[in-house]
Amino acid sequence: MSQSLFDKIWDQHQxxxxxxxxxxxxxxxxxxxxxxxxxxLESLHxxxxxxxxxxxxxxTMDHIVDTxxxxxxxxxxxxxxxxxxATRQATQAANIRLFDxxxxxxxxxxxxxxxxGIAQPGLTLVCPDSHTCTQGALGAxxxxxxxxxxxxxxATQTLRLIKPKSMRVNVNGTLPAGxxxxxxxxxxxxxxxxxxxxxxxxxxxxxxxRALDLEARMTLCNMAVEFSAFSGIIAPDEKTIAxxxxxxxxxxxxxxxxxxxxxxxxxxxxxxxxxxxxxxxCSALSASVTWGTSPExxxxxxxxxxxxxxxxxxEQHRAAMQRALSYMAIAxxxxxxxxxxxxxxxxxxxxxxxxxxxxxxxxxxxRKVADGVRAICVPGSMSVKRAAEAEGxxxxxxxxxxxxxxAGCSMCFFAGGESMGYRERVMSTTNRNFESRQGPxxxxxxxxxxxxxxxxxxxxxxxxxxx
Amino acid sequence: MTxxxxxxxxxxxxxxxxIDTDAIIPSREMTSVGKRGLAxxxxxxxxxxxxxxxTPNPDxxxxxxxxxxxxxxxxxxxxxxSREHAVWALVEFGVRAVIAPSFGAIFRNNCVRNGVLPIxxxxxxxxxxxxxxxxxxxxxxxxxxxxxxxxxxTATGMALAFELPHSDHxxxxxxxxxxxxxxxxxxxxxxxxxxxxxVRRWAQLSRSAISR
Numbered sequence: 023m024s025q026s027l028f029d030k031i032w033d034q035h036q037x038x039x040x041x042x043x044x045x046x047x048x049x050x051x052x053x054x055x056x057x058x059x060x061x062x063l064e065s066l067h068x069x070x071x072x073x074x075x076x077x078x079x080x081x082t083m084d085h086i087v088d089t090x091x092x093x094x095x096x097x098x099x100x101x102x103x104x105x106x107x108a109t110r111q112a113t114q115a116a117n118i119r120l121f122d123x124x125x126x127x128x129x130x131x132x133x134x135x136x137x138x139g140i141a142q143p144g145l146t147l148v149c150p151d152s153h154t155c156t157q158g159a160l161g162a163x164x165x166x167x168x169x170x171x172x173x174x175x176x177a178t179q180t181l182r183l184i185k186p187k188s189m190r191v192n193v194n195g196t197l198p199a200g201x202x203x204x205x206x207x208x209x210x211x212x213x214x215x216x217x218x219x220x221x222x223x224x225x226x227x228x229x230x231x232r233a234l235d236l237e238a239r240m241t242l243c244n245m246a247v248e249f250s251a252f253s254g255i256i257a258p259d260e261k262t263i264a265x266x267x268x269x270x271x272x273x274x275x276x277x278x279x280x281x282x283x284x285x286x287x288x289x290x291x292x293x294x295x296x297x298x299x300x301x302x303x304c305s306a307l308s309a310s311v312t313w314g315t316s317p318e319x320x321x322x323x324x325x326x327x328x329x330x331x332x333x334x335x336x337e338q339h340r341a342a343m344q345r346a347l348s349y350m351a352i353a354x355x356x357x358x359x360x361x362x363x364x365x366x367x368x369x370x371x372x373x374x375x376x377x378x379x380x381x382x383x384x385x386x387x388x389r390k391v392a393d394g395v396r397a398i399c400v401p402g403s404m405s406v407k408r409a410a411e412a413e414g415x416x417x418x419x420x421x422x423x424x425x426x427x428x429a430g431c432s433m434c435f436f437a438g439g440e441s442m443g444y445r446e447r448v449m450s451t452t453n454r455n456f457e458s459r460q461g462p463x464x465x466x467x468x469x470x471x472x473x474x475x476x477x478x479x480x481x482x483x484x485x486x487x488x489x
Numbered sequence: 490m491t492x493x494x495x496x497x498x499x500x501x502x503x504x505x506x507x508i509d510t511d512a513i514i515p516s517r518e519m520t521s522v523g524k525r526g527l528a529x530x531x532x533x534x535x536x537x538x539x540x541x542x543x544t545p546n547p548d549x550x551x552x553x554x555x556x557x558x559x560x561x562x563x564x565x566x567x568x569x570x571s572r573e574h575a576v577w578a579l580v581e582f583g584v585r586a587v588i589a590p591s592f593g594a595i596f597r598n599n600c601v602r603n604g605v606l607p608i609x610x611x612x613x614x615x616x617x618x619x620x621x622x623x624x625x626x627x628x629x630x631x632x633x634x635x636x637x638x639x640x641x642x643t644a645t646g647m648a649l650a651f652e653l654p655h656s657d658h659x660x661x662x663x664x665x666x667x668x669x670x671x672x673x674x675x676x677x678x679x680x681x682x683x684x685x686x687x688v689r690r691w692a693q694l695s696r697s698a699i700s701r
Contacts, residue, residue, distance in 0.1 A: 034685075037674070037677060037678055038674065038681075042660075043654060046671065048685065050692055050694075051694070058572065061523060061524060061573075064522065064523070077694055100520060101520045101521060104522055144689075144692070150571055150573070152571040152595055167598070168571055168576070168596075170603065171598060171599075171602065173668060174667055174671065177668050177672070178675075178678060179678060179682065180671060216565060216568065217565045217591060220565075221594055250594070252594060273692075277690060278691070280690055280691040281692075284691060316507045318507075338506065338616075341505070342505050342506050345505065435511070435516050435570075436516060436517055437516040437517055438516070438518075438520065454509075454511070454569060454570075456509050456511045456512065456569060457534065458511070458515060458534050459511055463539070
């Protein structure tokens, strides 16, 4: 029988079906971080339970640690130190590998897991973090869970699941030069809505996807959760195999040979059936940016904010649009390029990898950030940081007027410590433009690294093509 | 976990779509490692007047009625971050059920694991419910939920049936602990893992990690 990529992985992991209609699914890898991991481990411990297979669990410090140079356990987030130290203690007690704040492999979970070869094609991987879907870019079934589910996975090496539905997004054509996976995913969510893939495992497929390198695929899958997908996944190909070869936690020797042949079986059969399919031609896309407070509020940099009177589907939609415009201090029909910005942020699990930093540096080389704009670059991992420094990208960012930071989630969200300023307008490579996400009533516009860099230079929303 | 059978309580409506878990519990309100001490931070960005500490915002629905235990919400409620703190904050505040056209998937799962009933109803029914509790009389804002019968009714005379997957129903009605339930299958899991370790030798981390 014809199977999708997702069906194949599901079947390989389904331990049994349960009387209540759900399935027990084997979990191959569990990743934790200091924001939600410590509470799961402590709660597990308090219940008198143990981690069944500590060798399959990993933990990093990314959400709360400072990203300023010379950082220590004392973070700017009130009580942040307690999270860091509790995580260190709990992982040590459970014998779980921790990428601590001074570890050369430390970084954002969804950056380091692929980078270290922990995420692999055909594996199930979970993390109490909604952007775990990022790792589907390698052909893993990777998804975000809550703390209770994390405890369940740690204690039993399984989760109880009702099999999600499946969707395929066929991307035809190839992206124009300078247009990226970030522009593509914002376009997709803008067109089909933030709930467009509700409950589905979304397979991104087609020539437009095959043409993307692994880091771009991670950016794409990263925002599957903003599309309400259960997860995003991309079939492994030669690029995936080449990417993983030699990574620290990837198989080696004989096991590599076995892995390679297993991975080559991981694709959707030609007549596999999906619960829904979307066709998209990416060859005419342009740079995307969001205007509102949901990732679905996306348009092009050259576009205008919508007019709720004209563009709303119904009364509720109109009210939501109006609320978002008012929060963002944008008038209906206002051209987005008129909007001056206060800050630019390059980083996060969406866009903090070497290729992202290169794209931004290409825009910034020989240029300066506009007066009055605070610009920050936070590499996704210490490995990314070292690689960027080895090719001189840090010097480009610094010369342009960017802060150059240590690895972490940083100001993707406001946890009480560092933040963007009150009502500041921020161009950001992150994934969420929610109200007050990056600071008190901060106005976040999501875009690609090149678009954020160009906007930093102009001091207003701008695209790299304007330079 | 507290079993959920019948519940009667005051309901308010928060109908805007895509209310995310950052809004339910802002990251800055999650100040301790544990699951408690979160109710005060529930909807903090909206519930309190900006820049005025904890002064309640009189325009926010949760400040207009005491003892609210049921939320009527818009589509995609609880989207965004996986933080279970959103559900822990709701539970601590006293919320037992959320009624919405749809939910963020992780949030929905977190609800079930913490004894909060997520009820999905068509958008038109949710809007009708919201209208029925849009009243200055607190008594009109009461909703009764009977989970075993999968029915709810309002003080104003509306009655609606809802559906819930059997697995969630079972977990909520009996107040079950999912880990304990799954551990009853430990032998099957161990056998599966043993077989899997032979079939997918490459995927066994300890072995590949040793060889690195």
